[in-house]
Amino acid sequence: MYEKTILIKDTDTKREDLTRQAYTQILDFLRHNDQHSRIQVVRVADIGLYDKGLVIKILPEQITYANVKEDDLKRIADAISFNKGRVEDLVYKPKSKQERLVLKNCGRIDPESxxxxxxxxxxxxxxxxxxxxxxxxxxxxxxxxxxxxxxxxxxxxxxxxxxxxxxxxxxxxxxxxxxxxxxxxxxxxxxxxxxxxxxxxxxxxxxxxxxxxxxxxxxxxxxxxxxxxxxxxxxxxxxxxxxxxxxxxxxxxxxxxxxxxxxxxxxxxxxxxxxxxxxxxxxxxxxxxxxxxxxxxxxxxxxxxxxxxxxxxxxxxxxxxxAKIGTATSKGTKVFAVTGKVKNSGLVEIAMGATLREIVMDICGGTLTGKPIKAVQTGGPSGGVIPEHLLDTPVDYENLQKLGSIMGSGGMIVMDDDDCMVDIPKFYLGFCVEESCGKCSPCRIGGFQMLGYLKKITEGAGNINDIAQLKRISYAMQKASLCGLGQTASNPVLSTLKYFEKEYIEHIENKHCPAGKCSHLVTYSVIEEKCKRCGLCFTNCPVSAITGDKEKGYSVIQEKCIKCGKCFEVCKFRAINKK
Amino acid sequence: MVRLTPESLDKISKEPCDKPANWIKVGMSSCGIAAGADEVFNFLSEEVKKRNLNVEVKKCGCQGNCYAEPLVEVSIEGLPSVTYGRVNRDIANKIIEKHVIGKMLVNDCIYNTVD
Known part of the structure; x- marks a missing residue:
């Protein structure tokens, strides 16, 4: 029977995974100390820390070491072998910790008993x-x-x-x-x-x-x-x-x-x-x-x-x-459902006042693709988009409101560079237009009109005056709608206009979508130097918009192209240009 | 069932929890079930019965680590209690053979958070 357990995981995703290597090294040290029958070493799939180098956790003492270098392994192995306590300089002290009040029983008790x-x-x-x-x-x-x-x-x-x-x-x-x-x-x-x-x-x-x-x-x-x-x-x-x-x-x-x-x-x-x-x-x-x-x-x-x-x-x-938990005006904890382009989607319960960055980066491990975060959307269709440079804001009711978003029910959607800041509000507004009950006109008509403007912009037919018009309708909806749905439906538009107006202007003036999301503004073409003439794009195009053969090479007929992106996906040589 | 009184509630809360030392909990909320927790739960229950192991297999709610569902928490006497993630039949089998019977933690399947 083992007395102690060492959990080990390399959390640095930028280099080759060193978990196995460190695992055998530690085992060797333990064998050398003749302790391998008393202490077990286990490789784990997820240790709860991200981008903190090699992480080692000792059970049952619950000591966590982060950013462990190869030379440190012997010190750790010796400390645990001869009960010499902790290796102080390597101990990891977490900044942000989940605090479970609401979720304390979730996952612990049988909900049906x-x-x-x-x-x-x-x-x-x-x-x-x-x-x-x-x-x-x-x-x-x-x-x-x-x-x-x-x-x-x-x-x-x-x-x-x-x-x-x-x-x-x-x-x-x-x-x-x-x-x-x-x-x-x-x-x-x-x-x-x-x-x-x-x-x-x-x-x-x-x-x-x-x-x-x-x-x-x-x-x-x-x-x-x-x-x-x-x-x-x-x-x-x-x-x-x-x-x-x-x-x-x-x-x-x-x-x-x-x-x-x-x-x-x-x-x-x-x-x-x-x-x-x-x-x-x-x-x-x-x-x-x-x-x-x-x-x-x-x-x-x-x-x-x-x-x-x-x-x-x-x-x-x-x-x-x-009342001791949380900030001056927002007490207690809040459960957030973190989804979108985040590595570890799931529920996070944290005391009010934690920053968005702590939630998204430290607890949820950053973005799935490793690309930088562009923005975080909070509060669902009634909330707004918070850009990356404001992620250090402590989360509470007032702070989020100041940023043009709301706490809402606690949804948090993480977005990276591939998300278009005109397309996102279009999605949320579309949701509100669909769900509007139609009783009051600001919400029923205003939402529909705004959606029309957004569609126009994403289709490349926008006019620079549309931005002012969007703002006007937004304010009217906020002031005159009957219930929260209409009053807040324009928040996603207003907040993206506040932080990402450049993207709107880029769509309108240059007919270009920086994220490559708005299909009307994207063109696909074949890069001849990279093309290996395999014909995959040709066979996969659903509308036969690609012509040519294996000898002459291939090209895209722009008039026929429906911008589905299939050729871009299937090309193994990155020979399709998406612009 | 007996009607509860303030006194009986007090009594229950002060009673020492004589929980069985060996248990396996499977997260069975919508997120877990969508990821296949049903199959894992049935498999574990059957194996425990078939091999006549002294382990209780229980259902529980979602722990919050939805990305790693189905989650299975295992507590066996003498070993630290750990949570396995992305469990399928194979891993469930390893949990029974290595963790429950062999009293060794299974490599590469633990999803543990720093508390």
Whole structure:
């Protein structure tokens, strides 16, 4: 049986992988010290650090060495062989660390077992809430400073307090799990990995505001999440955590699931309420806010999945504990779904105030292709694009807003040089135009018009005045739209215009797309000097736009070319020029 | 199931967790299942049963390292608990033979993060 383990991995991708070489060297040193039967050496596929040279991790002591050189291997091997402690000068001290509050049970407990959840301290927050009584619960949430994790960042305690203060025979609580931003999936993971935490948060919210009926509004595209919430609700009923006299108190709550039918706008709270009422899911003017007049005209608290998942721990450990994490105005942690051209896509939970660069470079390992990052898009279709030179901004609600983006639900899409900054807003705007409910004209007409201008620009028919027109429509939409969808739909356009206006001008004046993404502005041609006349492009062209034969060589007929890029992909000699 | 009371909740939380020392957890959220966690989970459960090993195979949610799904966390007495990534039938078989039975960590398959 081994007493100690050495994990080893070369994280430098720019040179030849030295993992195996270092592995045998360390093994030799251990054999020399006659320790190889006490200490095992293991090559790993991913050690959690990137571009830090050779990384060595010692278990069970959890010592990590980074940037280890060949000469250092003997020192490390000797230190571990003769229990001489750590080799101080090589120890790696991480700058940014993930901090798991919301995801603490995800990947640890069986999501389909209430016993697992209770064994990890589950439902103690609810017990604490019932002991504290309603006012103290809201007081505790106020101390914690938690703000809504769904996008706008409205203080949670204020929502609860409004609903509590309104006198009404019936109040409601709703969990908003209608996650629709492209590339964001943290709510799904929380619901699938730890449904009881969200359930407990919702029960506490109901207790605090005095609601006796609650809904889970989940999008139908998440069947596994729905199945697991269903199981969780059933188990909670069986254990007396739902229904009448919860935990022996006079408080009672009934919960039901409502499925969203796939409309993005139903994530907006007033539209969500209409949808639950069985009406068409369109937003309503606010005020009155749902906290005062919501579902069926009764006070209703609507909270996002991630917000609710934070609540049990705030009650258990106290609001003051929570308020210590994060920045002055944004408390706690945030879960981000990092996707796009990033090496390690996935969920990252980090205390507010960490920089975008730490998240993308240190935790997620940089870009997939090794190319430099061009920008990071946060907040989905309502958010904006943050250019590379601003990646050192600490992430919190205010900072992102200042940059012209938003926190949103926490989607983060990494882009490199191959992404066109006119094409990206075109995609997001297209999404919003498709999802606009059509009730108010600024969103319905404004979005459509803007999309038209963007299409024109990417097709090479743009006019320099179009930029001013895009800005005008954007401001009109921000001012006059009925709900968040329309008010924020122009953010991707405005932020790219702010940071990448040159790219727009390049498209308009020179009819050239620097990223080579806009197919109308790209031309393909054969570079004769490089062409080996293999004929691969000729056989692969779907529209026979390539002529010639193996003797004369090949060329592209521009009039026939549909710019699909197939010839560029198949050419093994890089003899196709893309411009 | 028994109705919980504040007292019984307290009692459970103070009880020492007498979890089995040997367990295998397979990440079975949408991301894991999409990458083939179902097959891995079934394979591991069958092998453990077939070879009569004293190991509990469990489901769990997503750990967040979605790029390396399916993720399998293995804890065997006497060895540090580690997470294997991009697990397929082959690697699952190695986990059973080398890690569970042979008590040695499998090379080139561990996805460990620095905590």
């Amino acid at each position: 209430i016993d697992d959840y209770i064994a990890c301290g589950g439902y103690l927050g609810l017990k604490q809430a019932i002991e504290l009584k309603e006012d103290k619960v809201i007081e505790e949430i106020k101390t914690s400073g938690i703000r809504g994790r769904g996008g706008a960042g409205y203080p949670t305690w204020m929502k609860w307090n409004f609903a509590r203060e309104v006198a009404s025979d019936q109040k409601f609580v709703i969990c908003n799990a209608d996650e629709g931003d492209p590339g964001a999936y943290m709510d799904r993971s929380i619901l699938e990995g730890d449904p009881h935490a969200v359930l407990e948060g919702l029960i506490i919210a109901a207790f605090a505001v005095g609601a006796s009926k609650g809904y889970f509004y989940v999008r139908a595209e998440y069947p596994l999440a729905v199945e697991r919430i269903n199981k969780a609700i059933k188990q909670a009923y069986d254990c007396g955590l739902l229904g009448q006299n919860i935990l022996g108190s006079s408080f009672g709550l009934d919960l039901e699931i409502r499925l969203g039918a796939g409309a993005f706008v139903c994530g907006e709270e007033t539209a969500l309420i209409s949808s639950i009422e069985g009406k068409r899911g369109t937003p309503h003017p606010r005020p009155p806010y749902p906290s005062v007049k919501g579902l069926w005209g009764k006070p209703t608290v609507i909270n996002n999945v991630e917000t609710l998942a934070n609540i049990p721990q705030i009650l258990l450990k106290g609001g003051a504990w929570f």
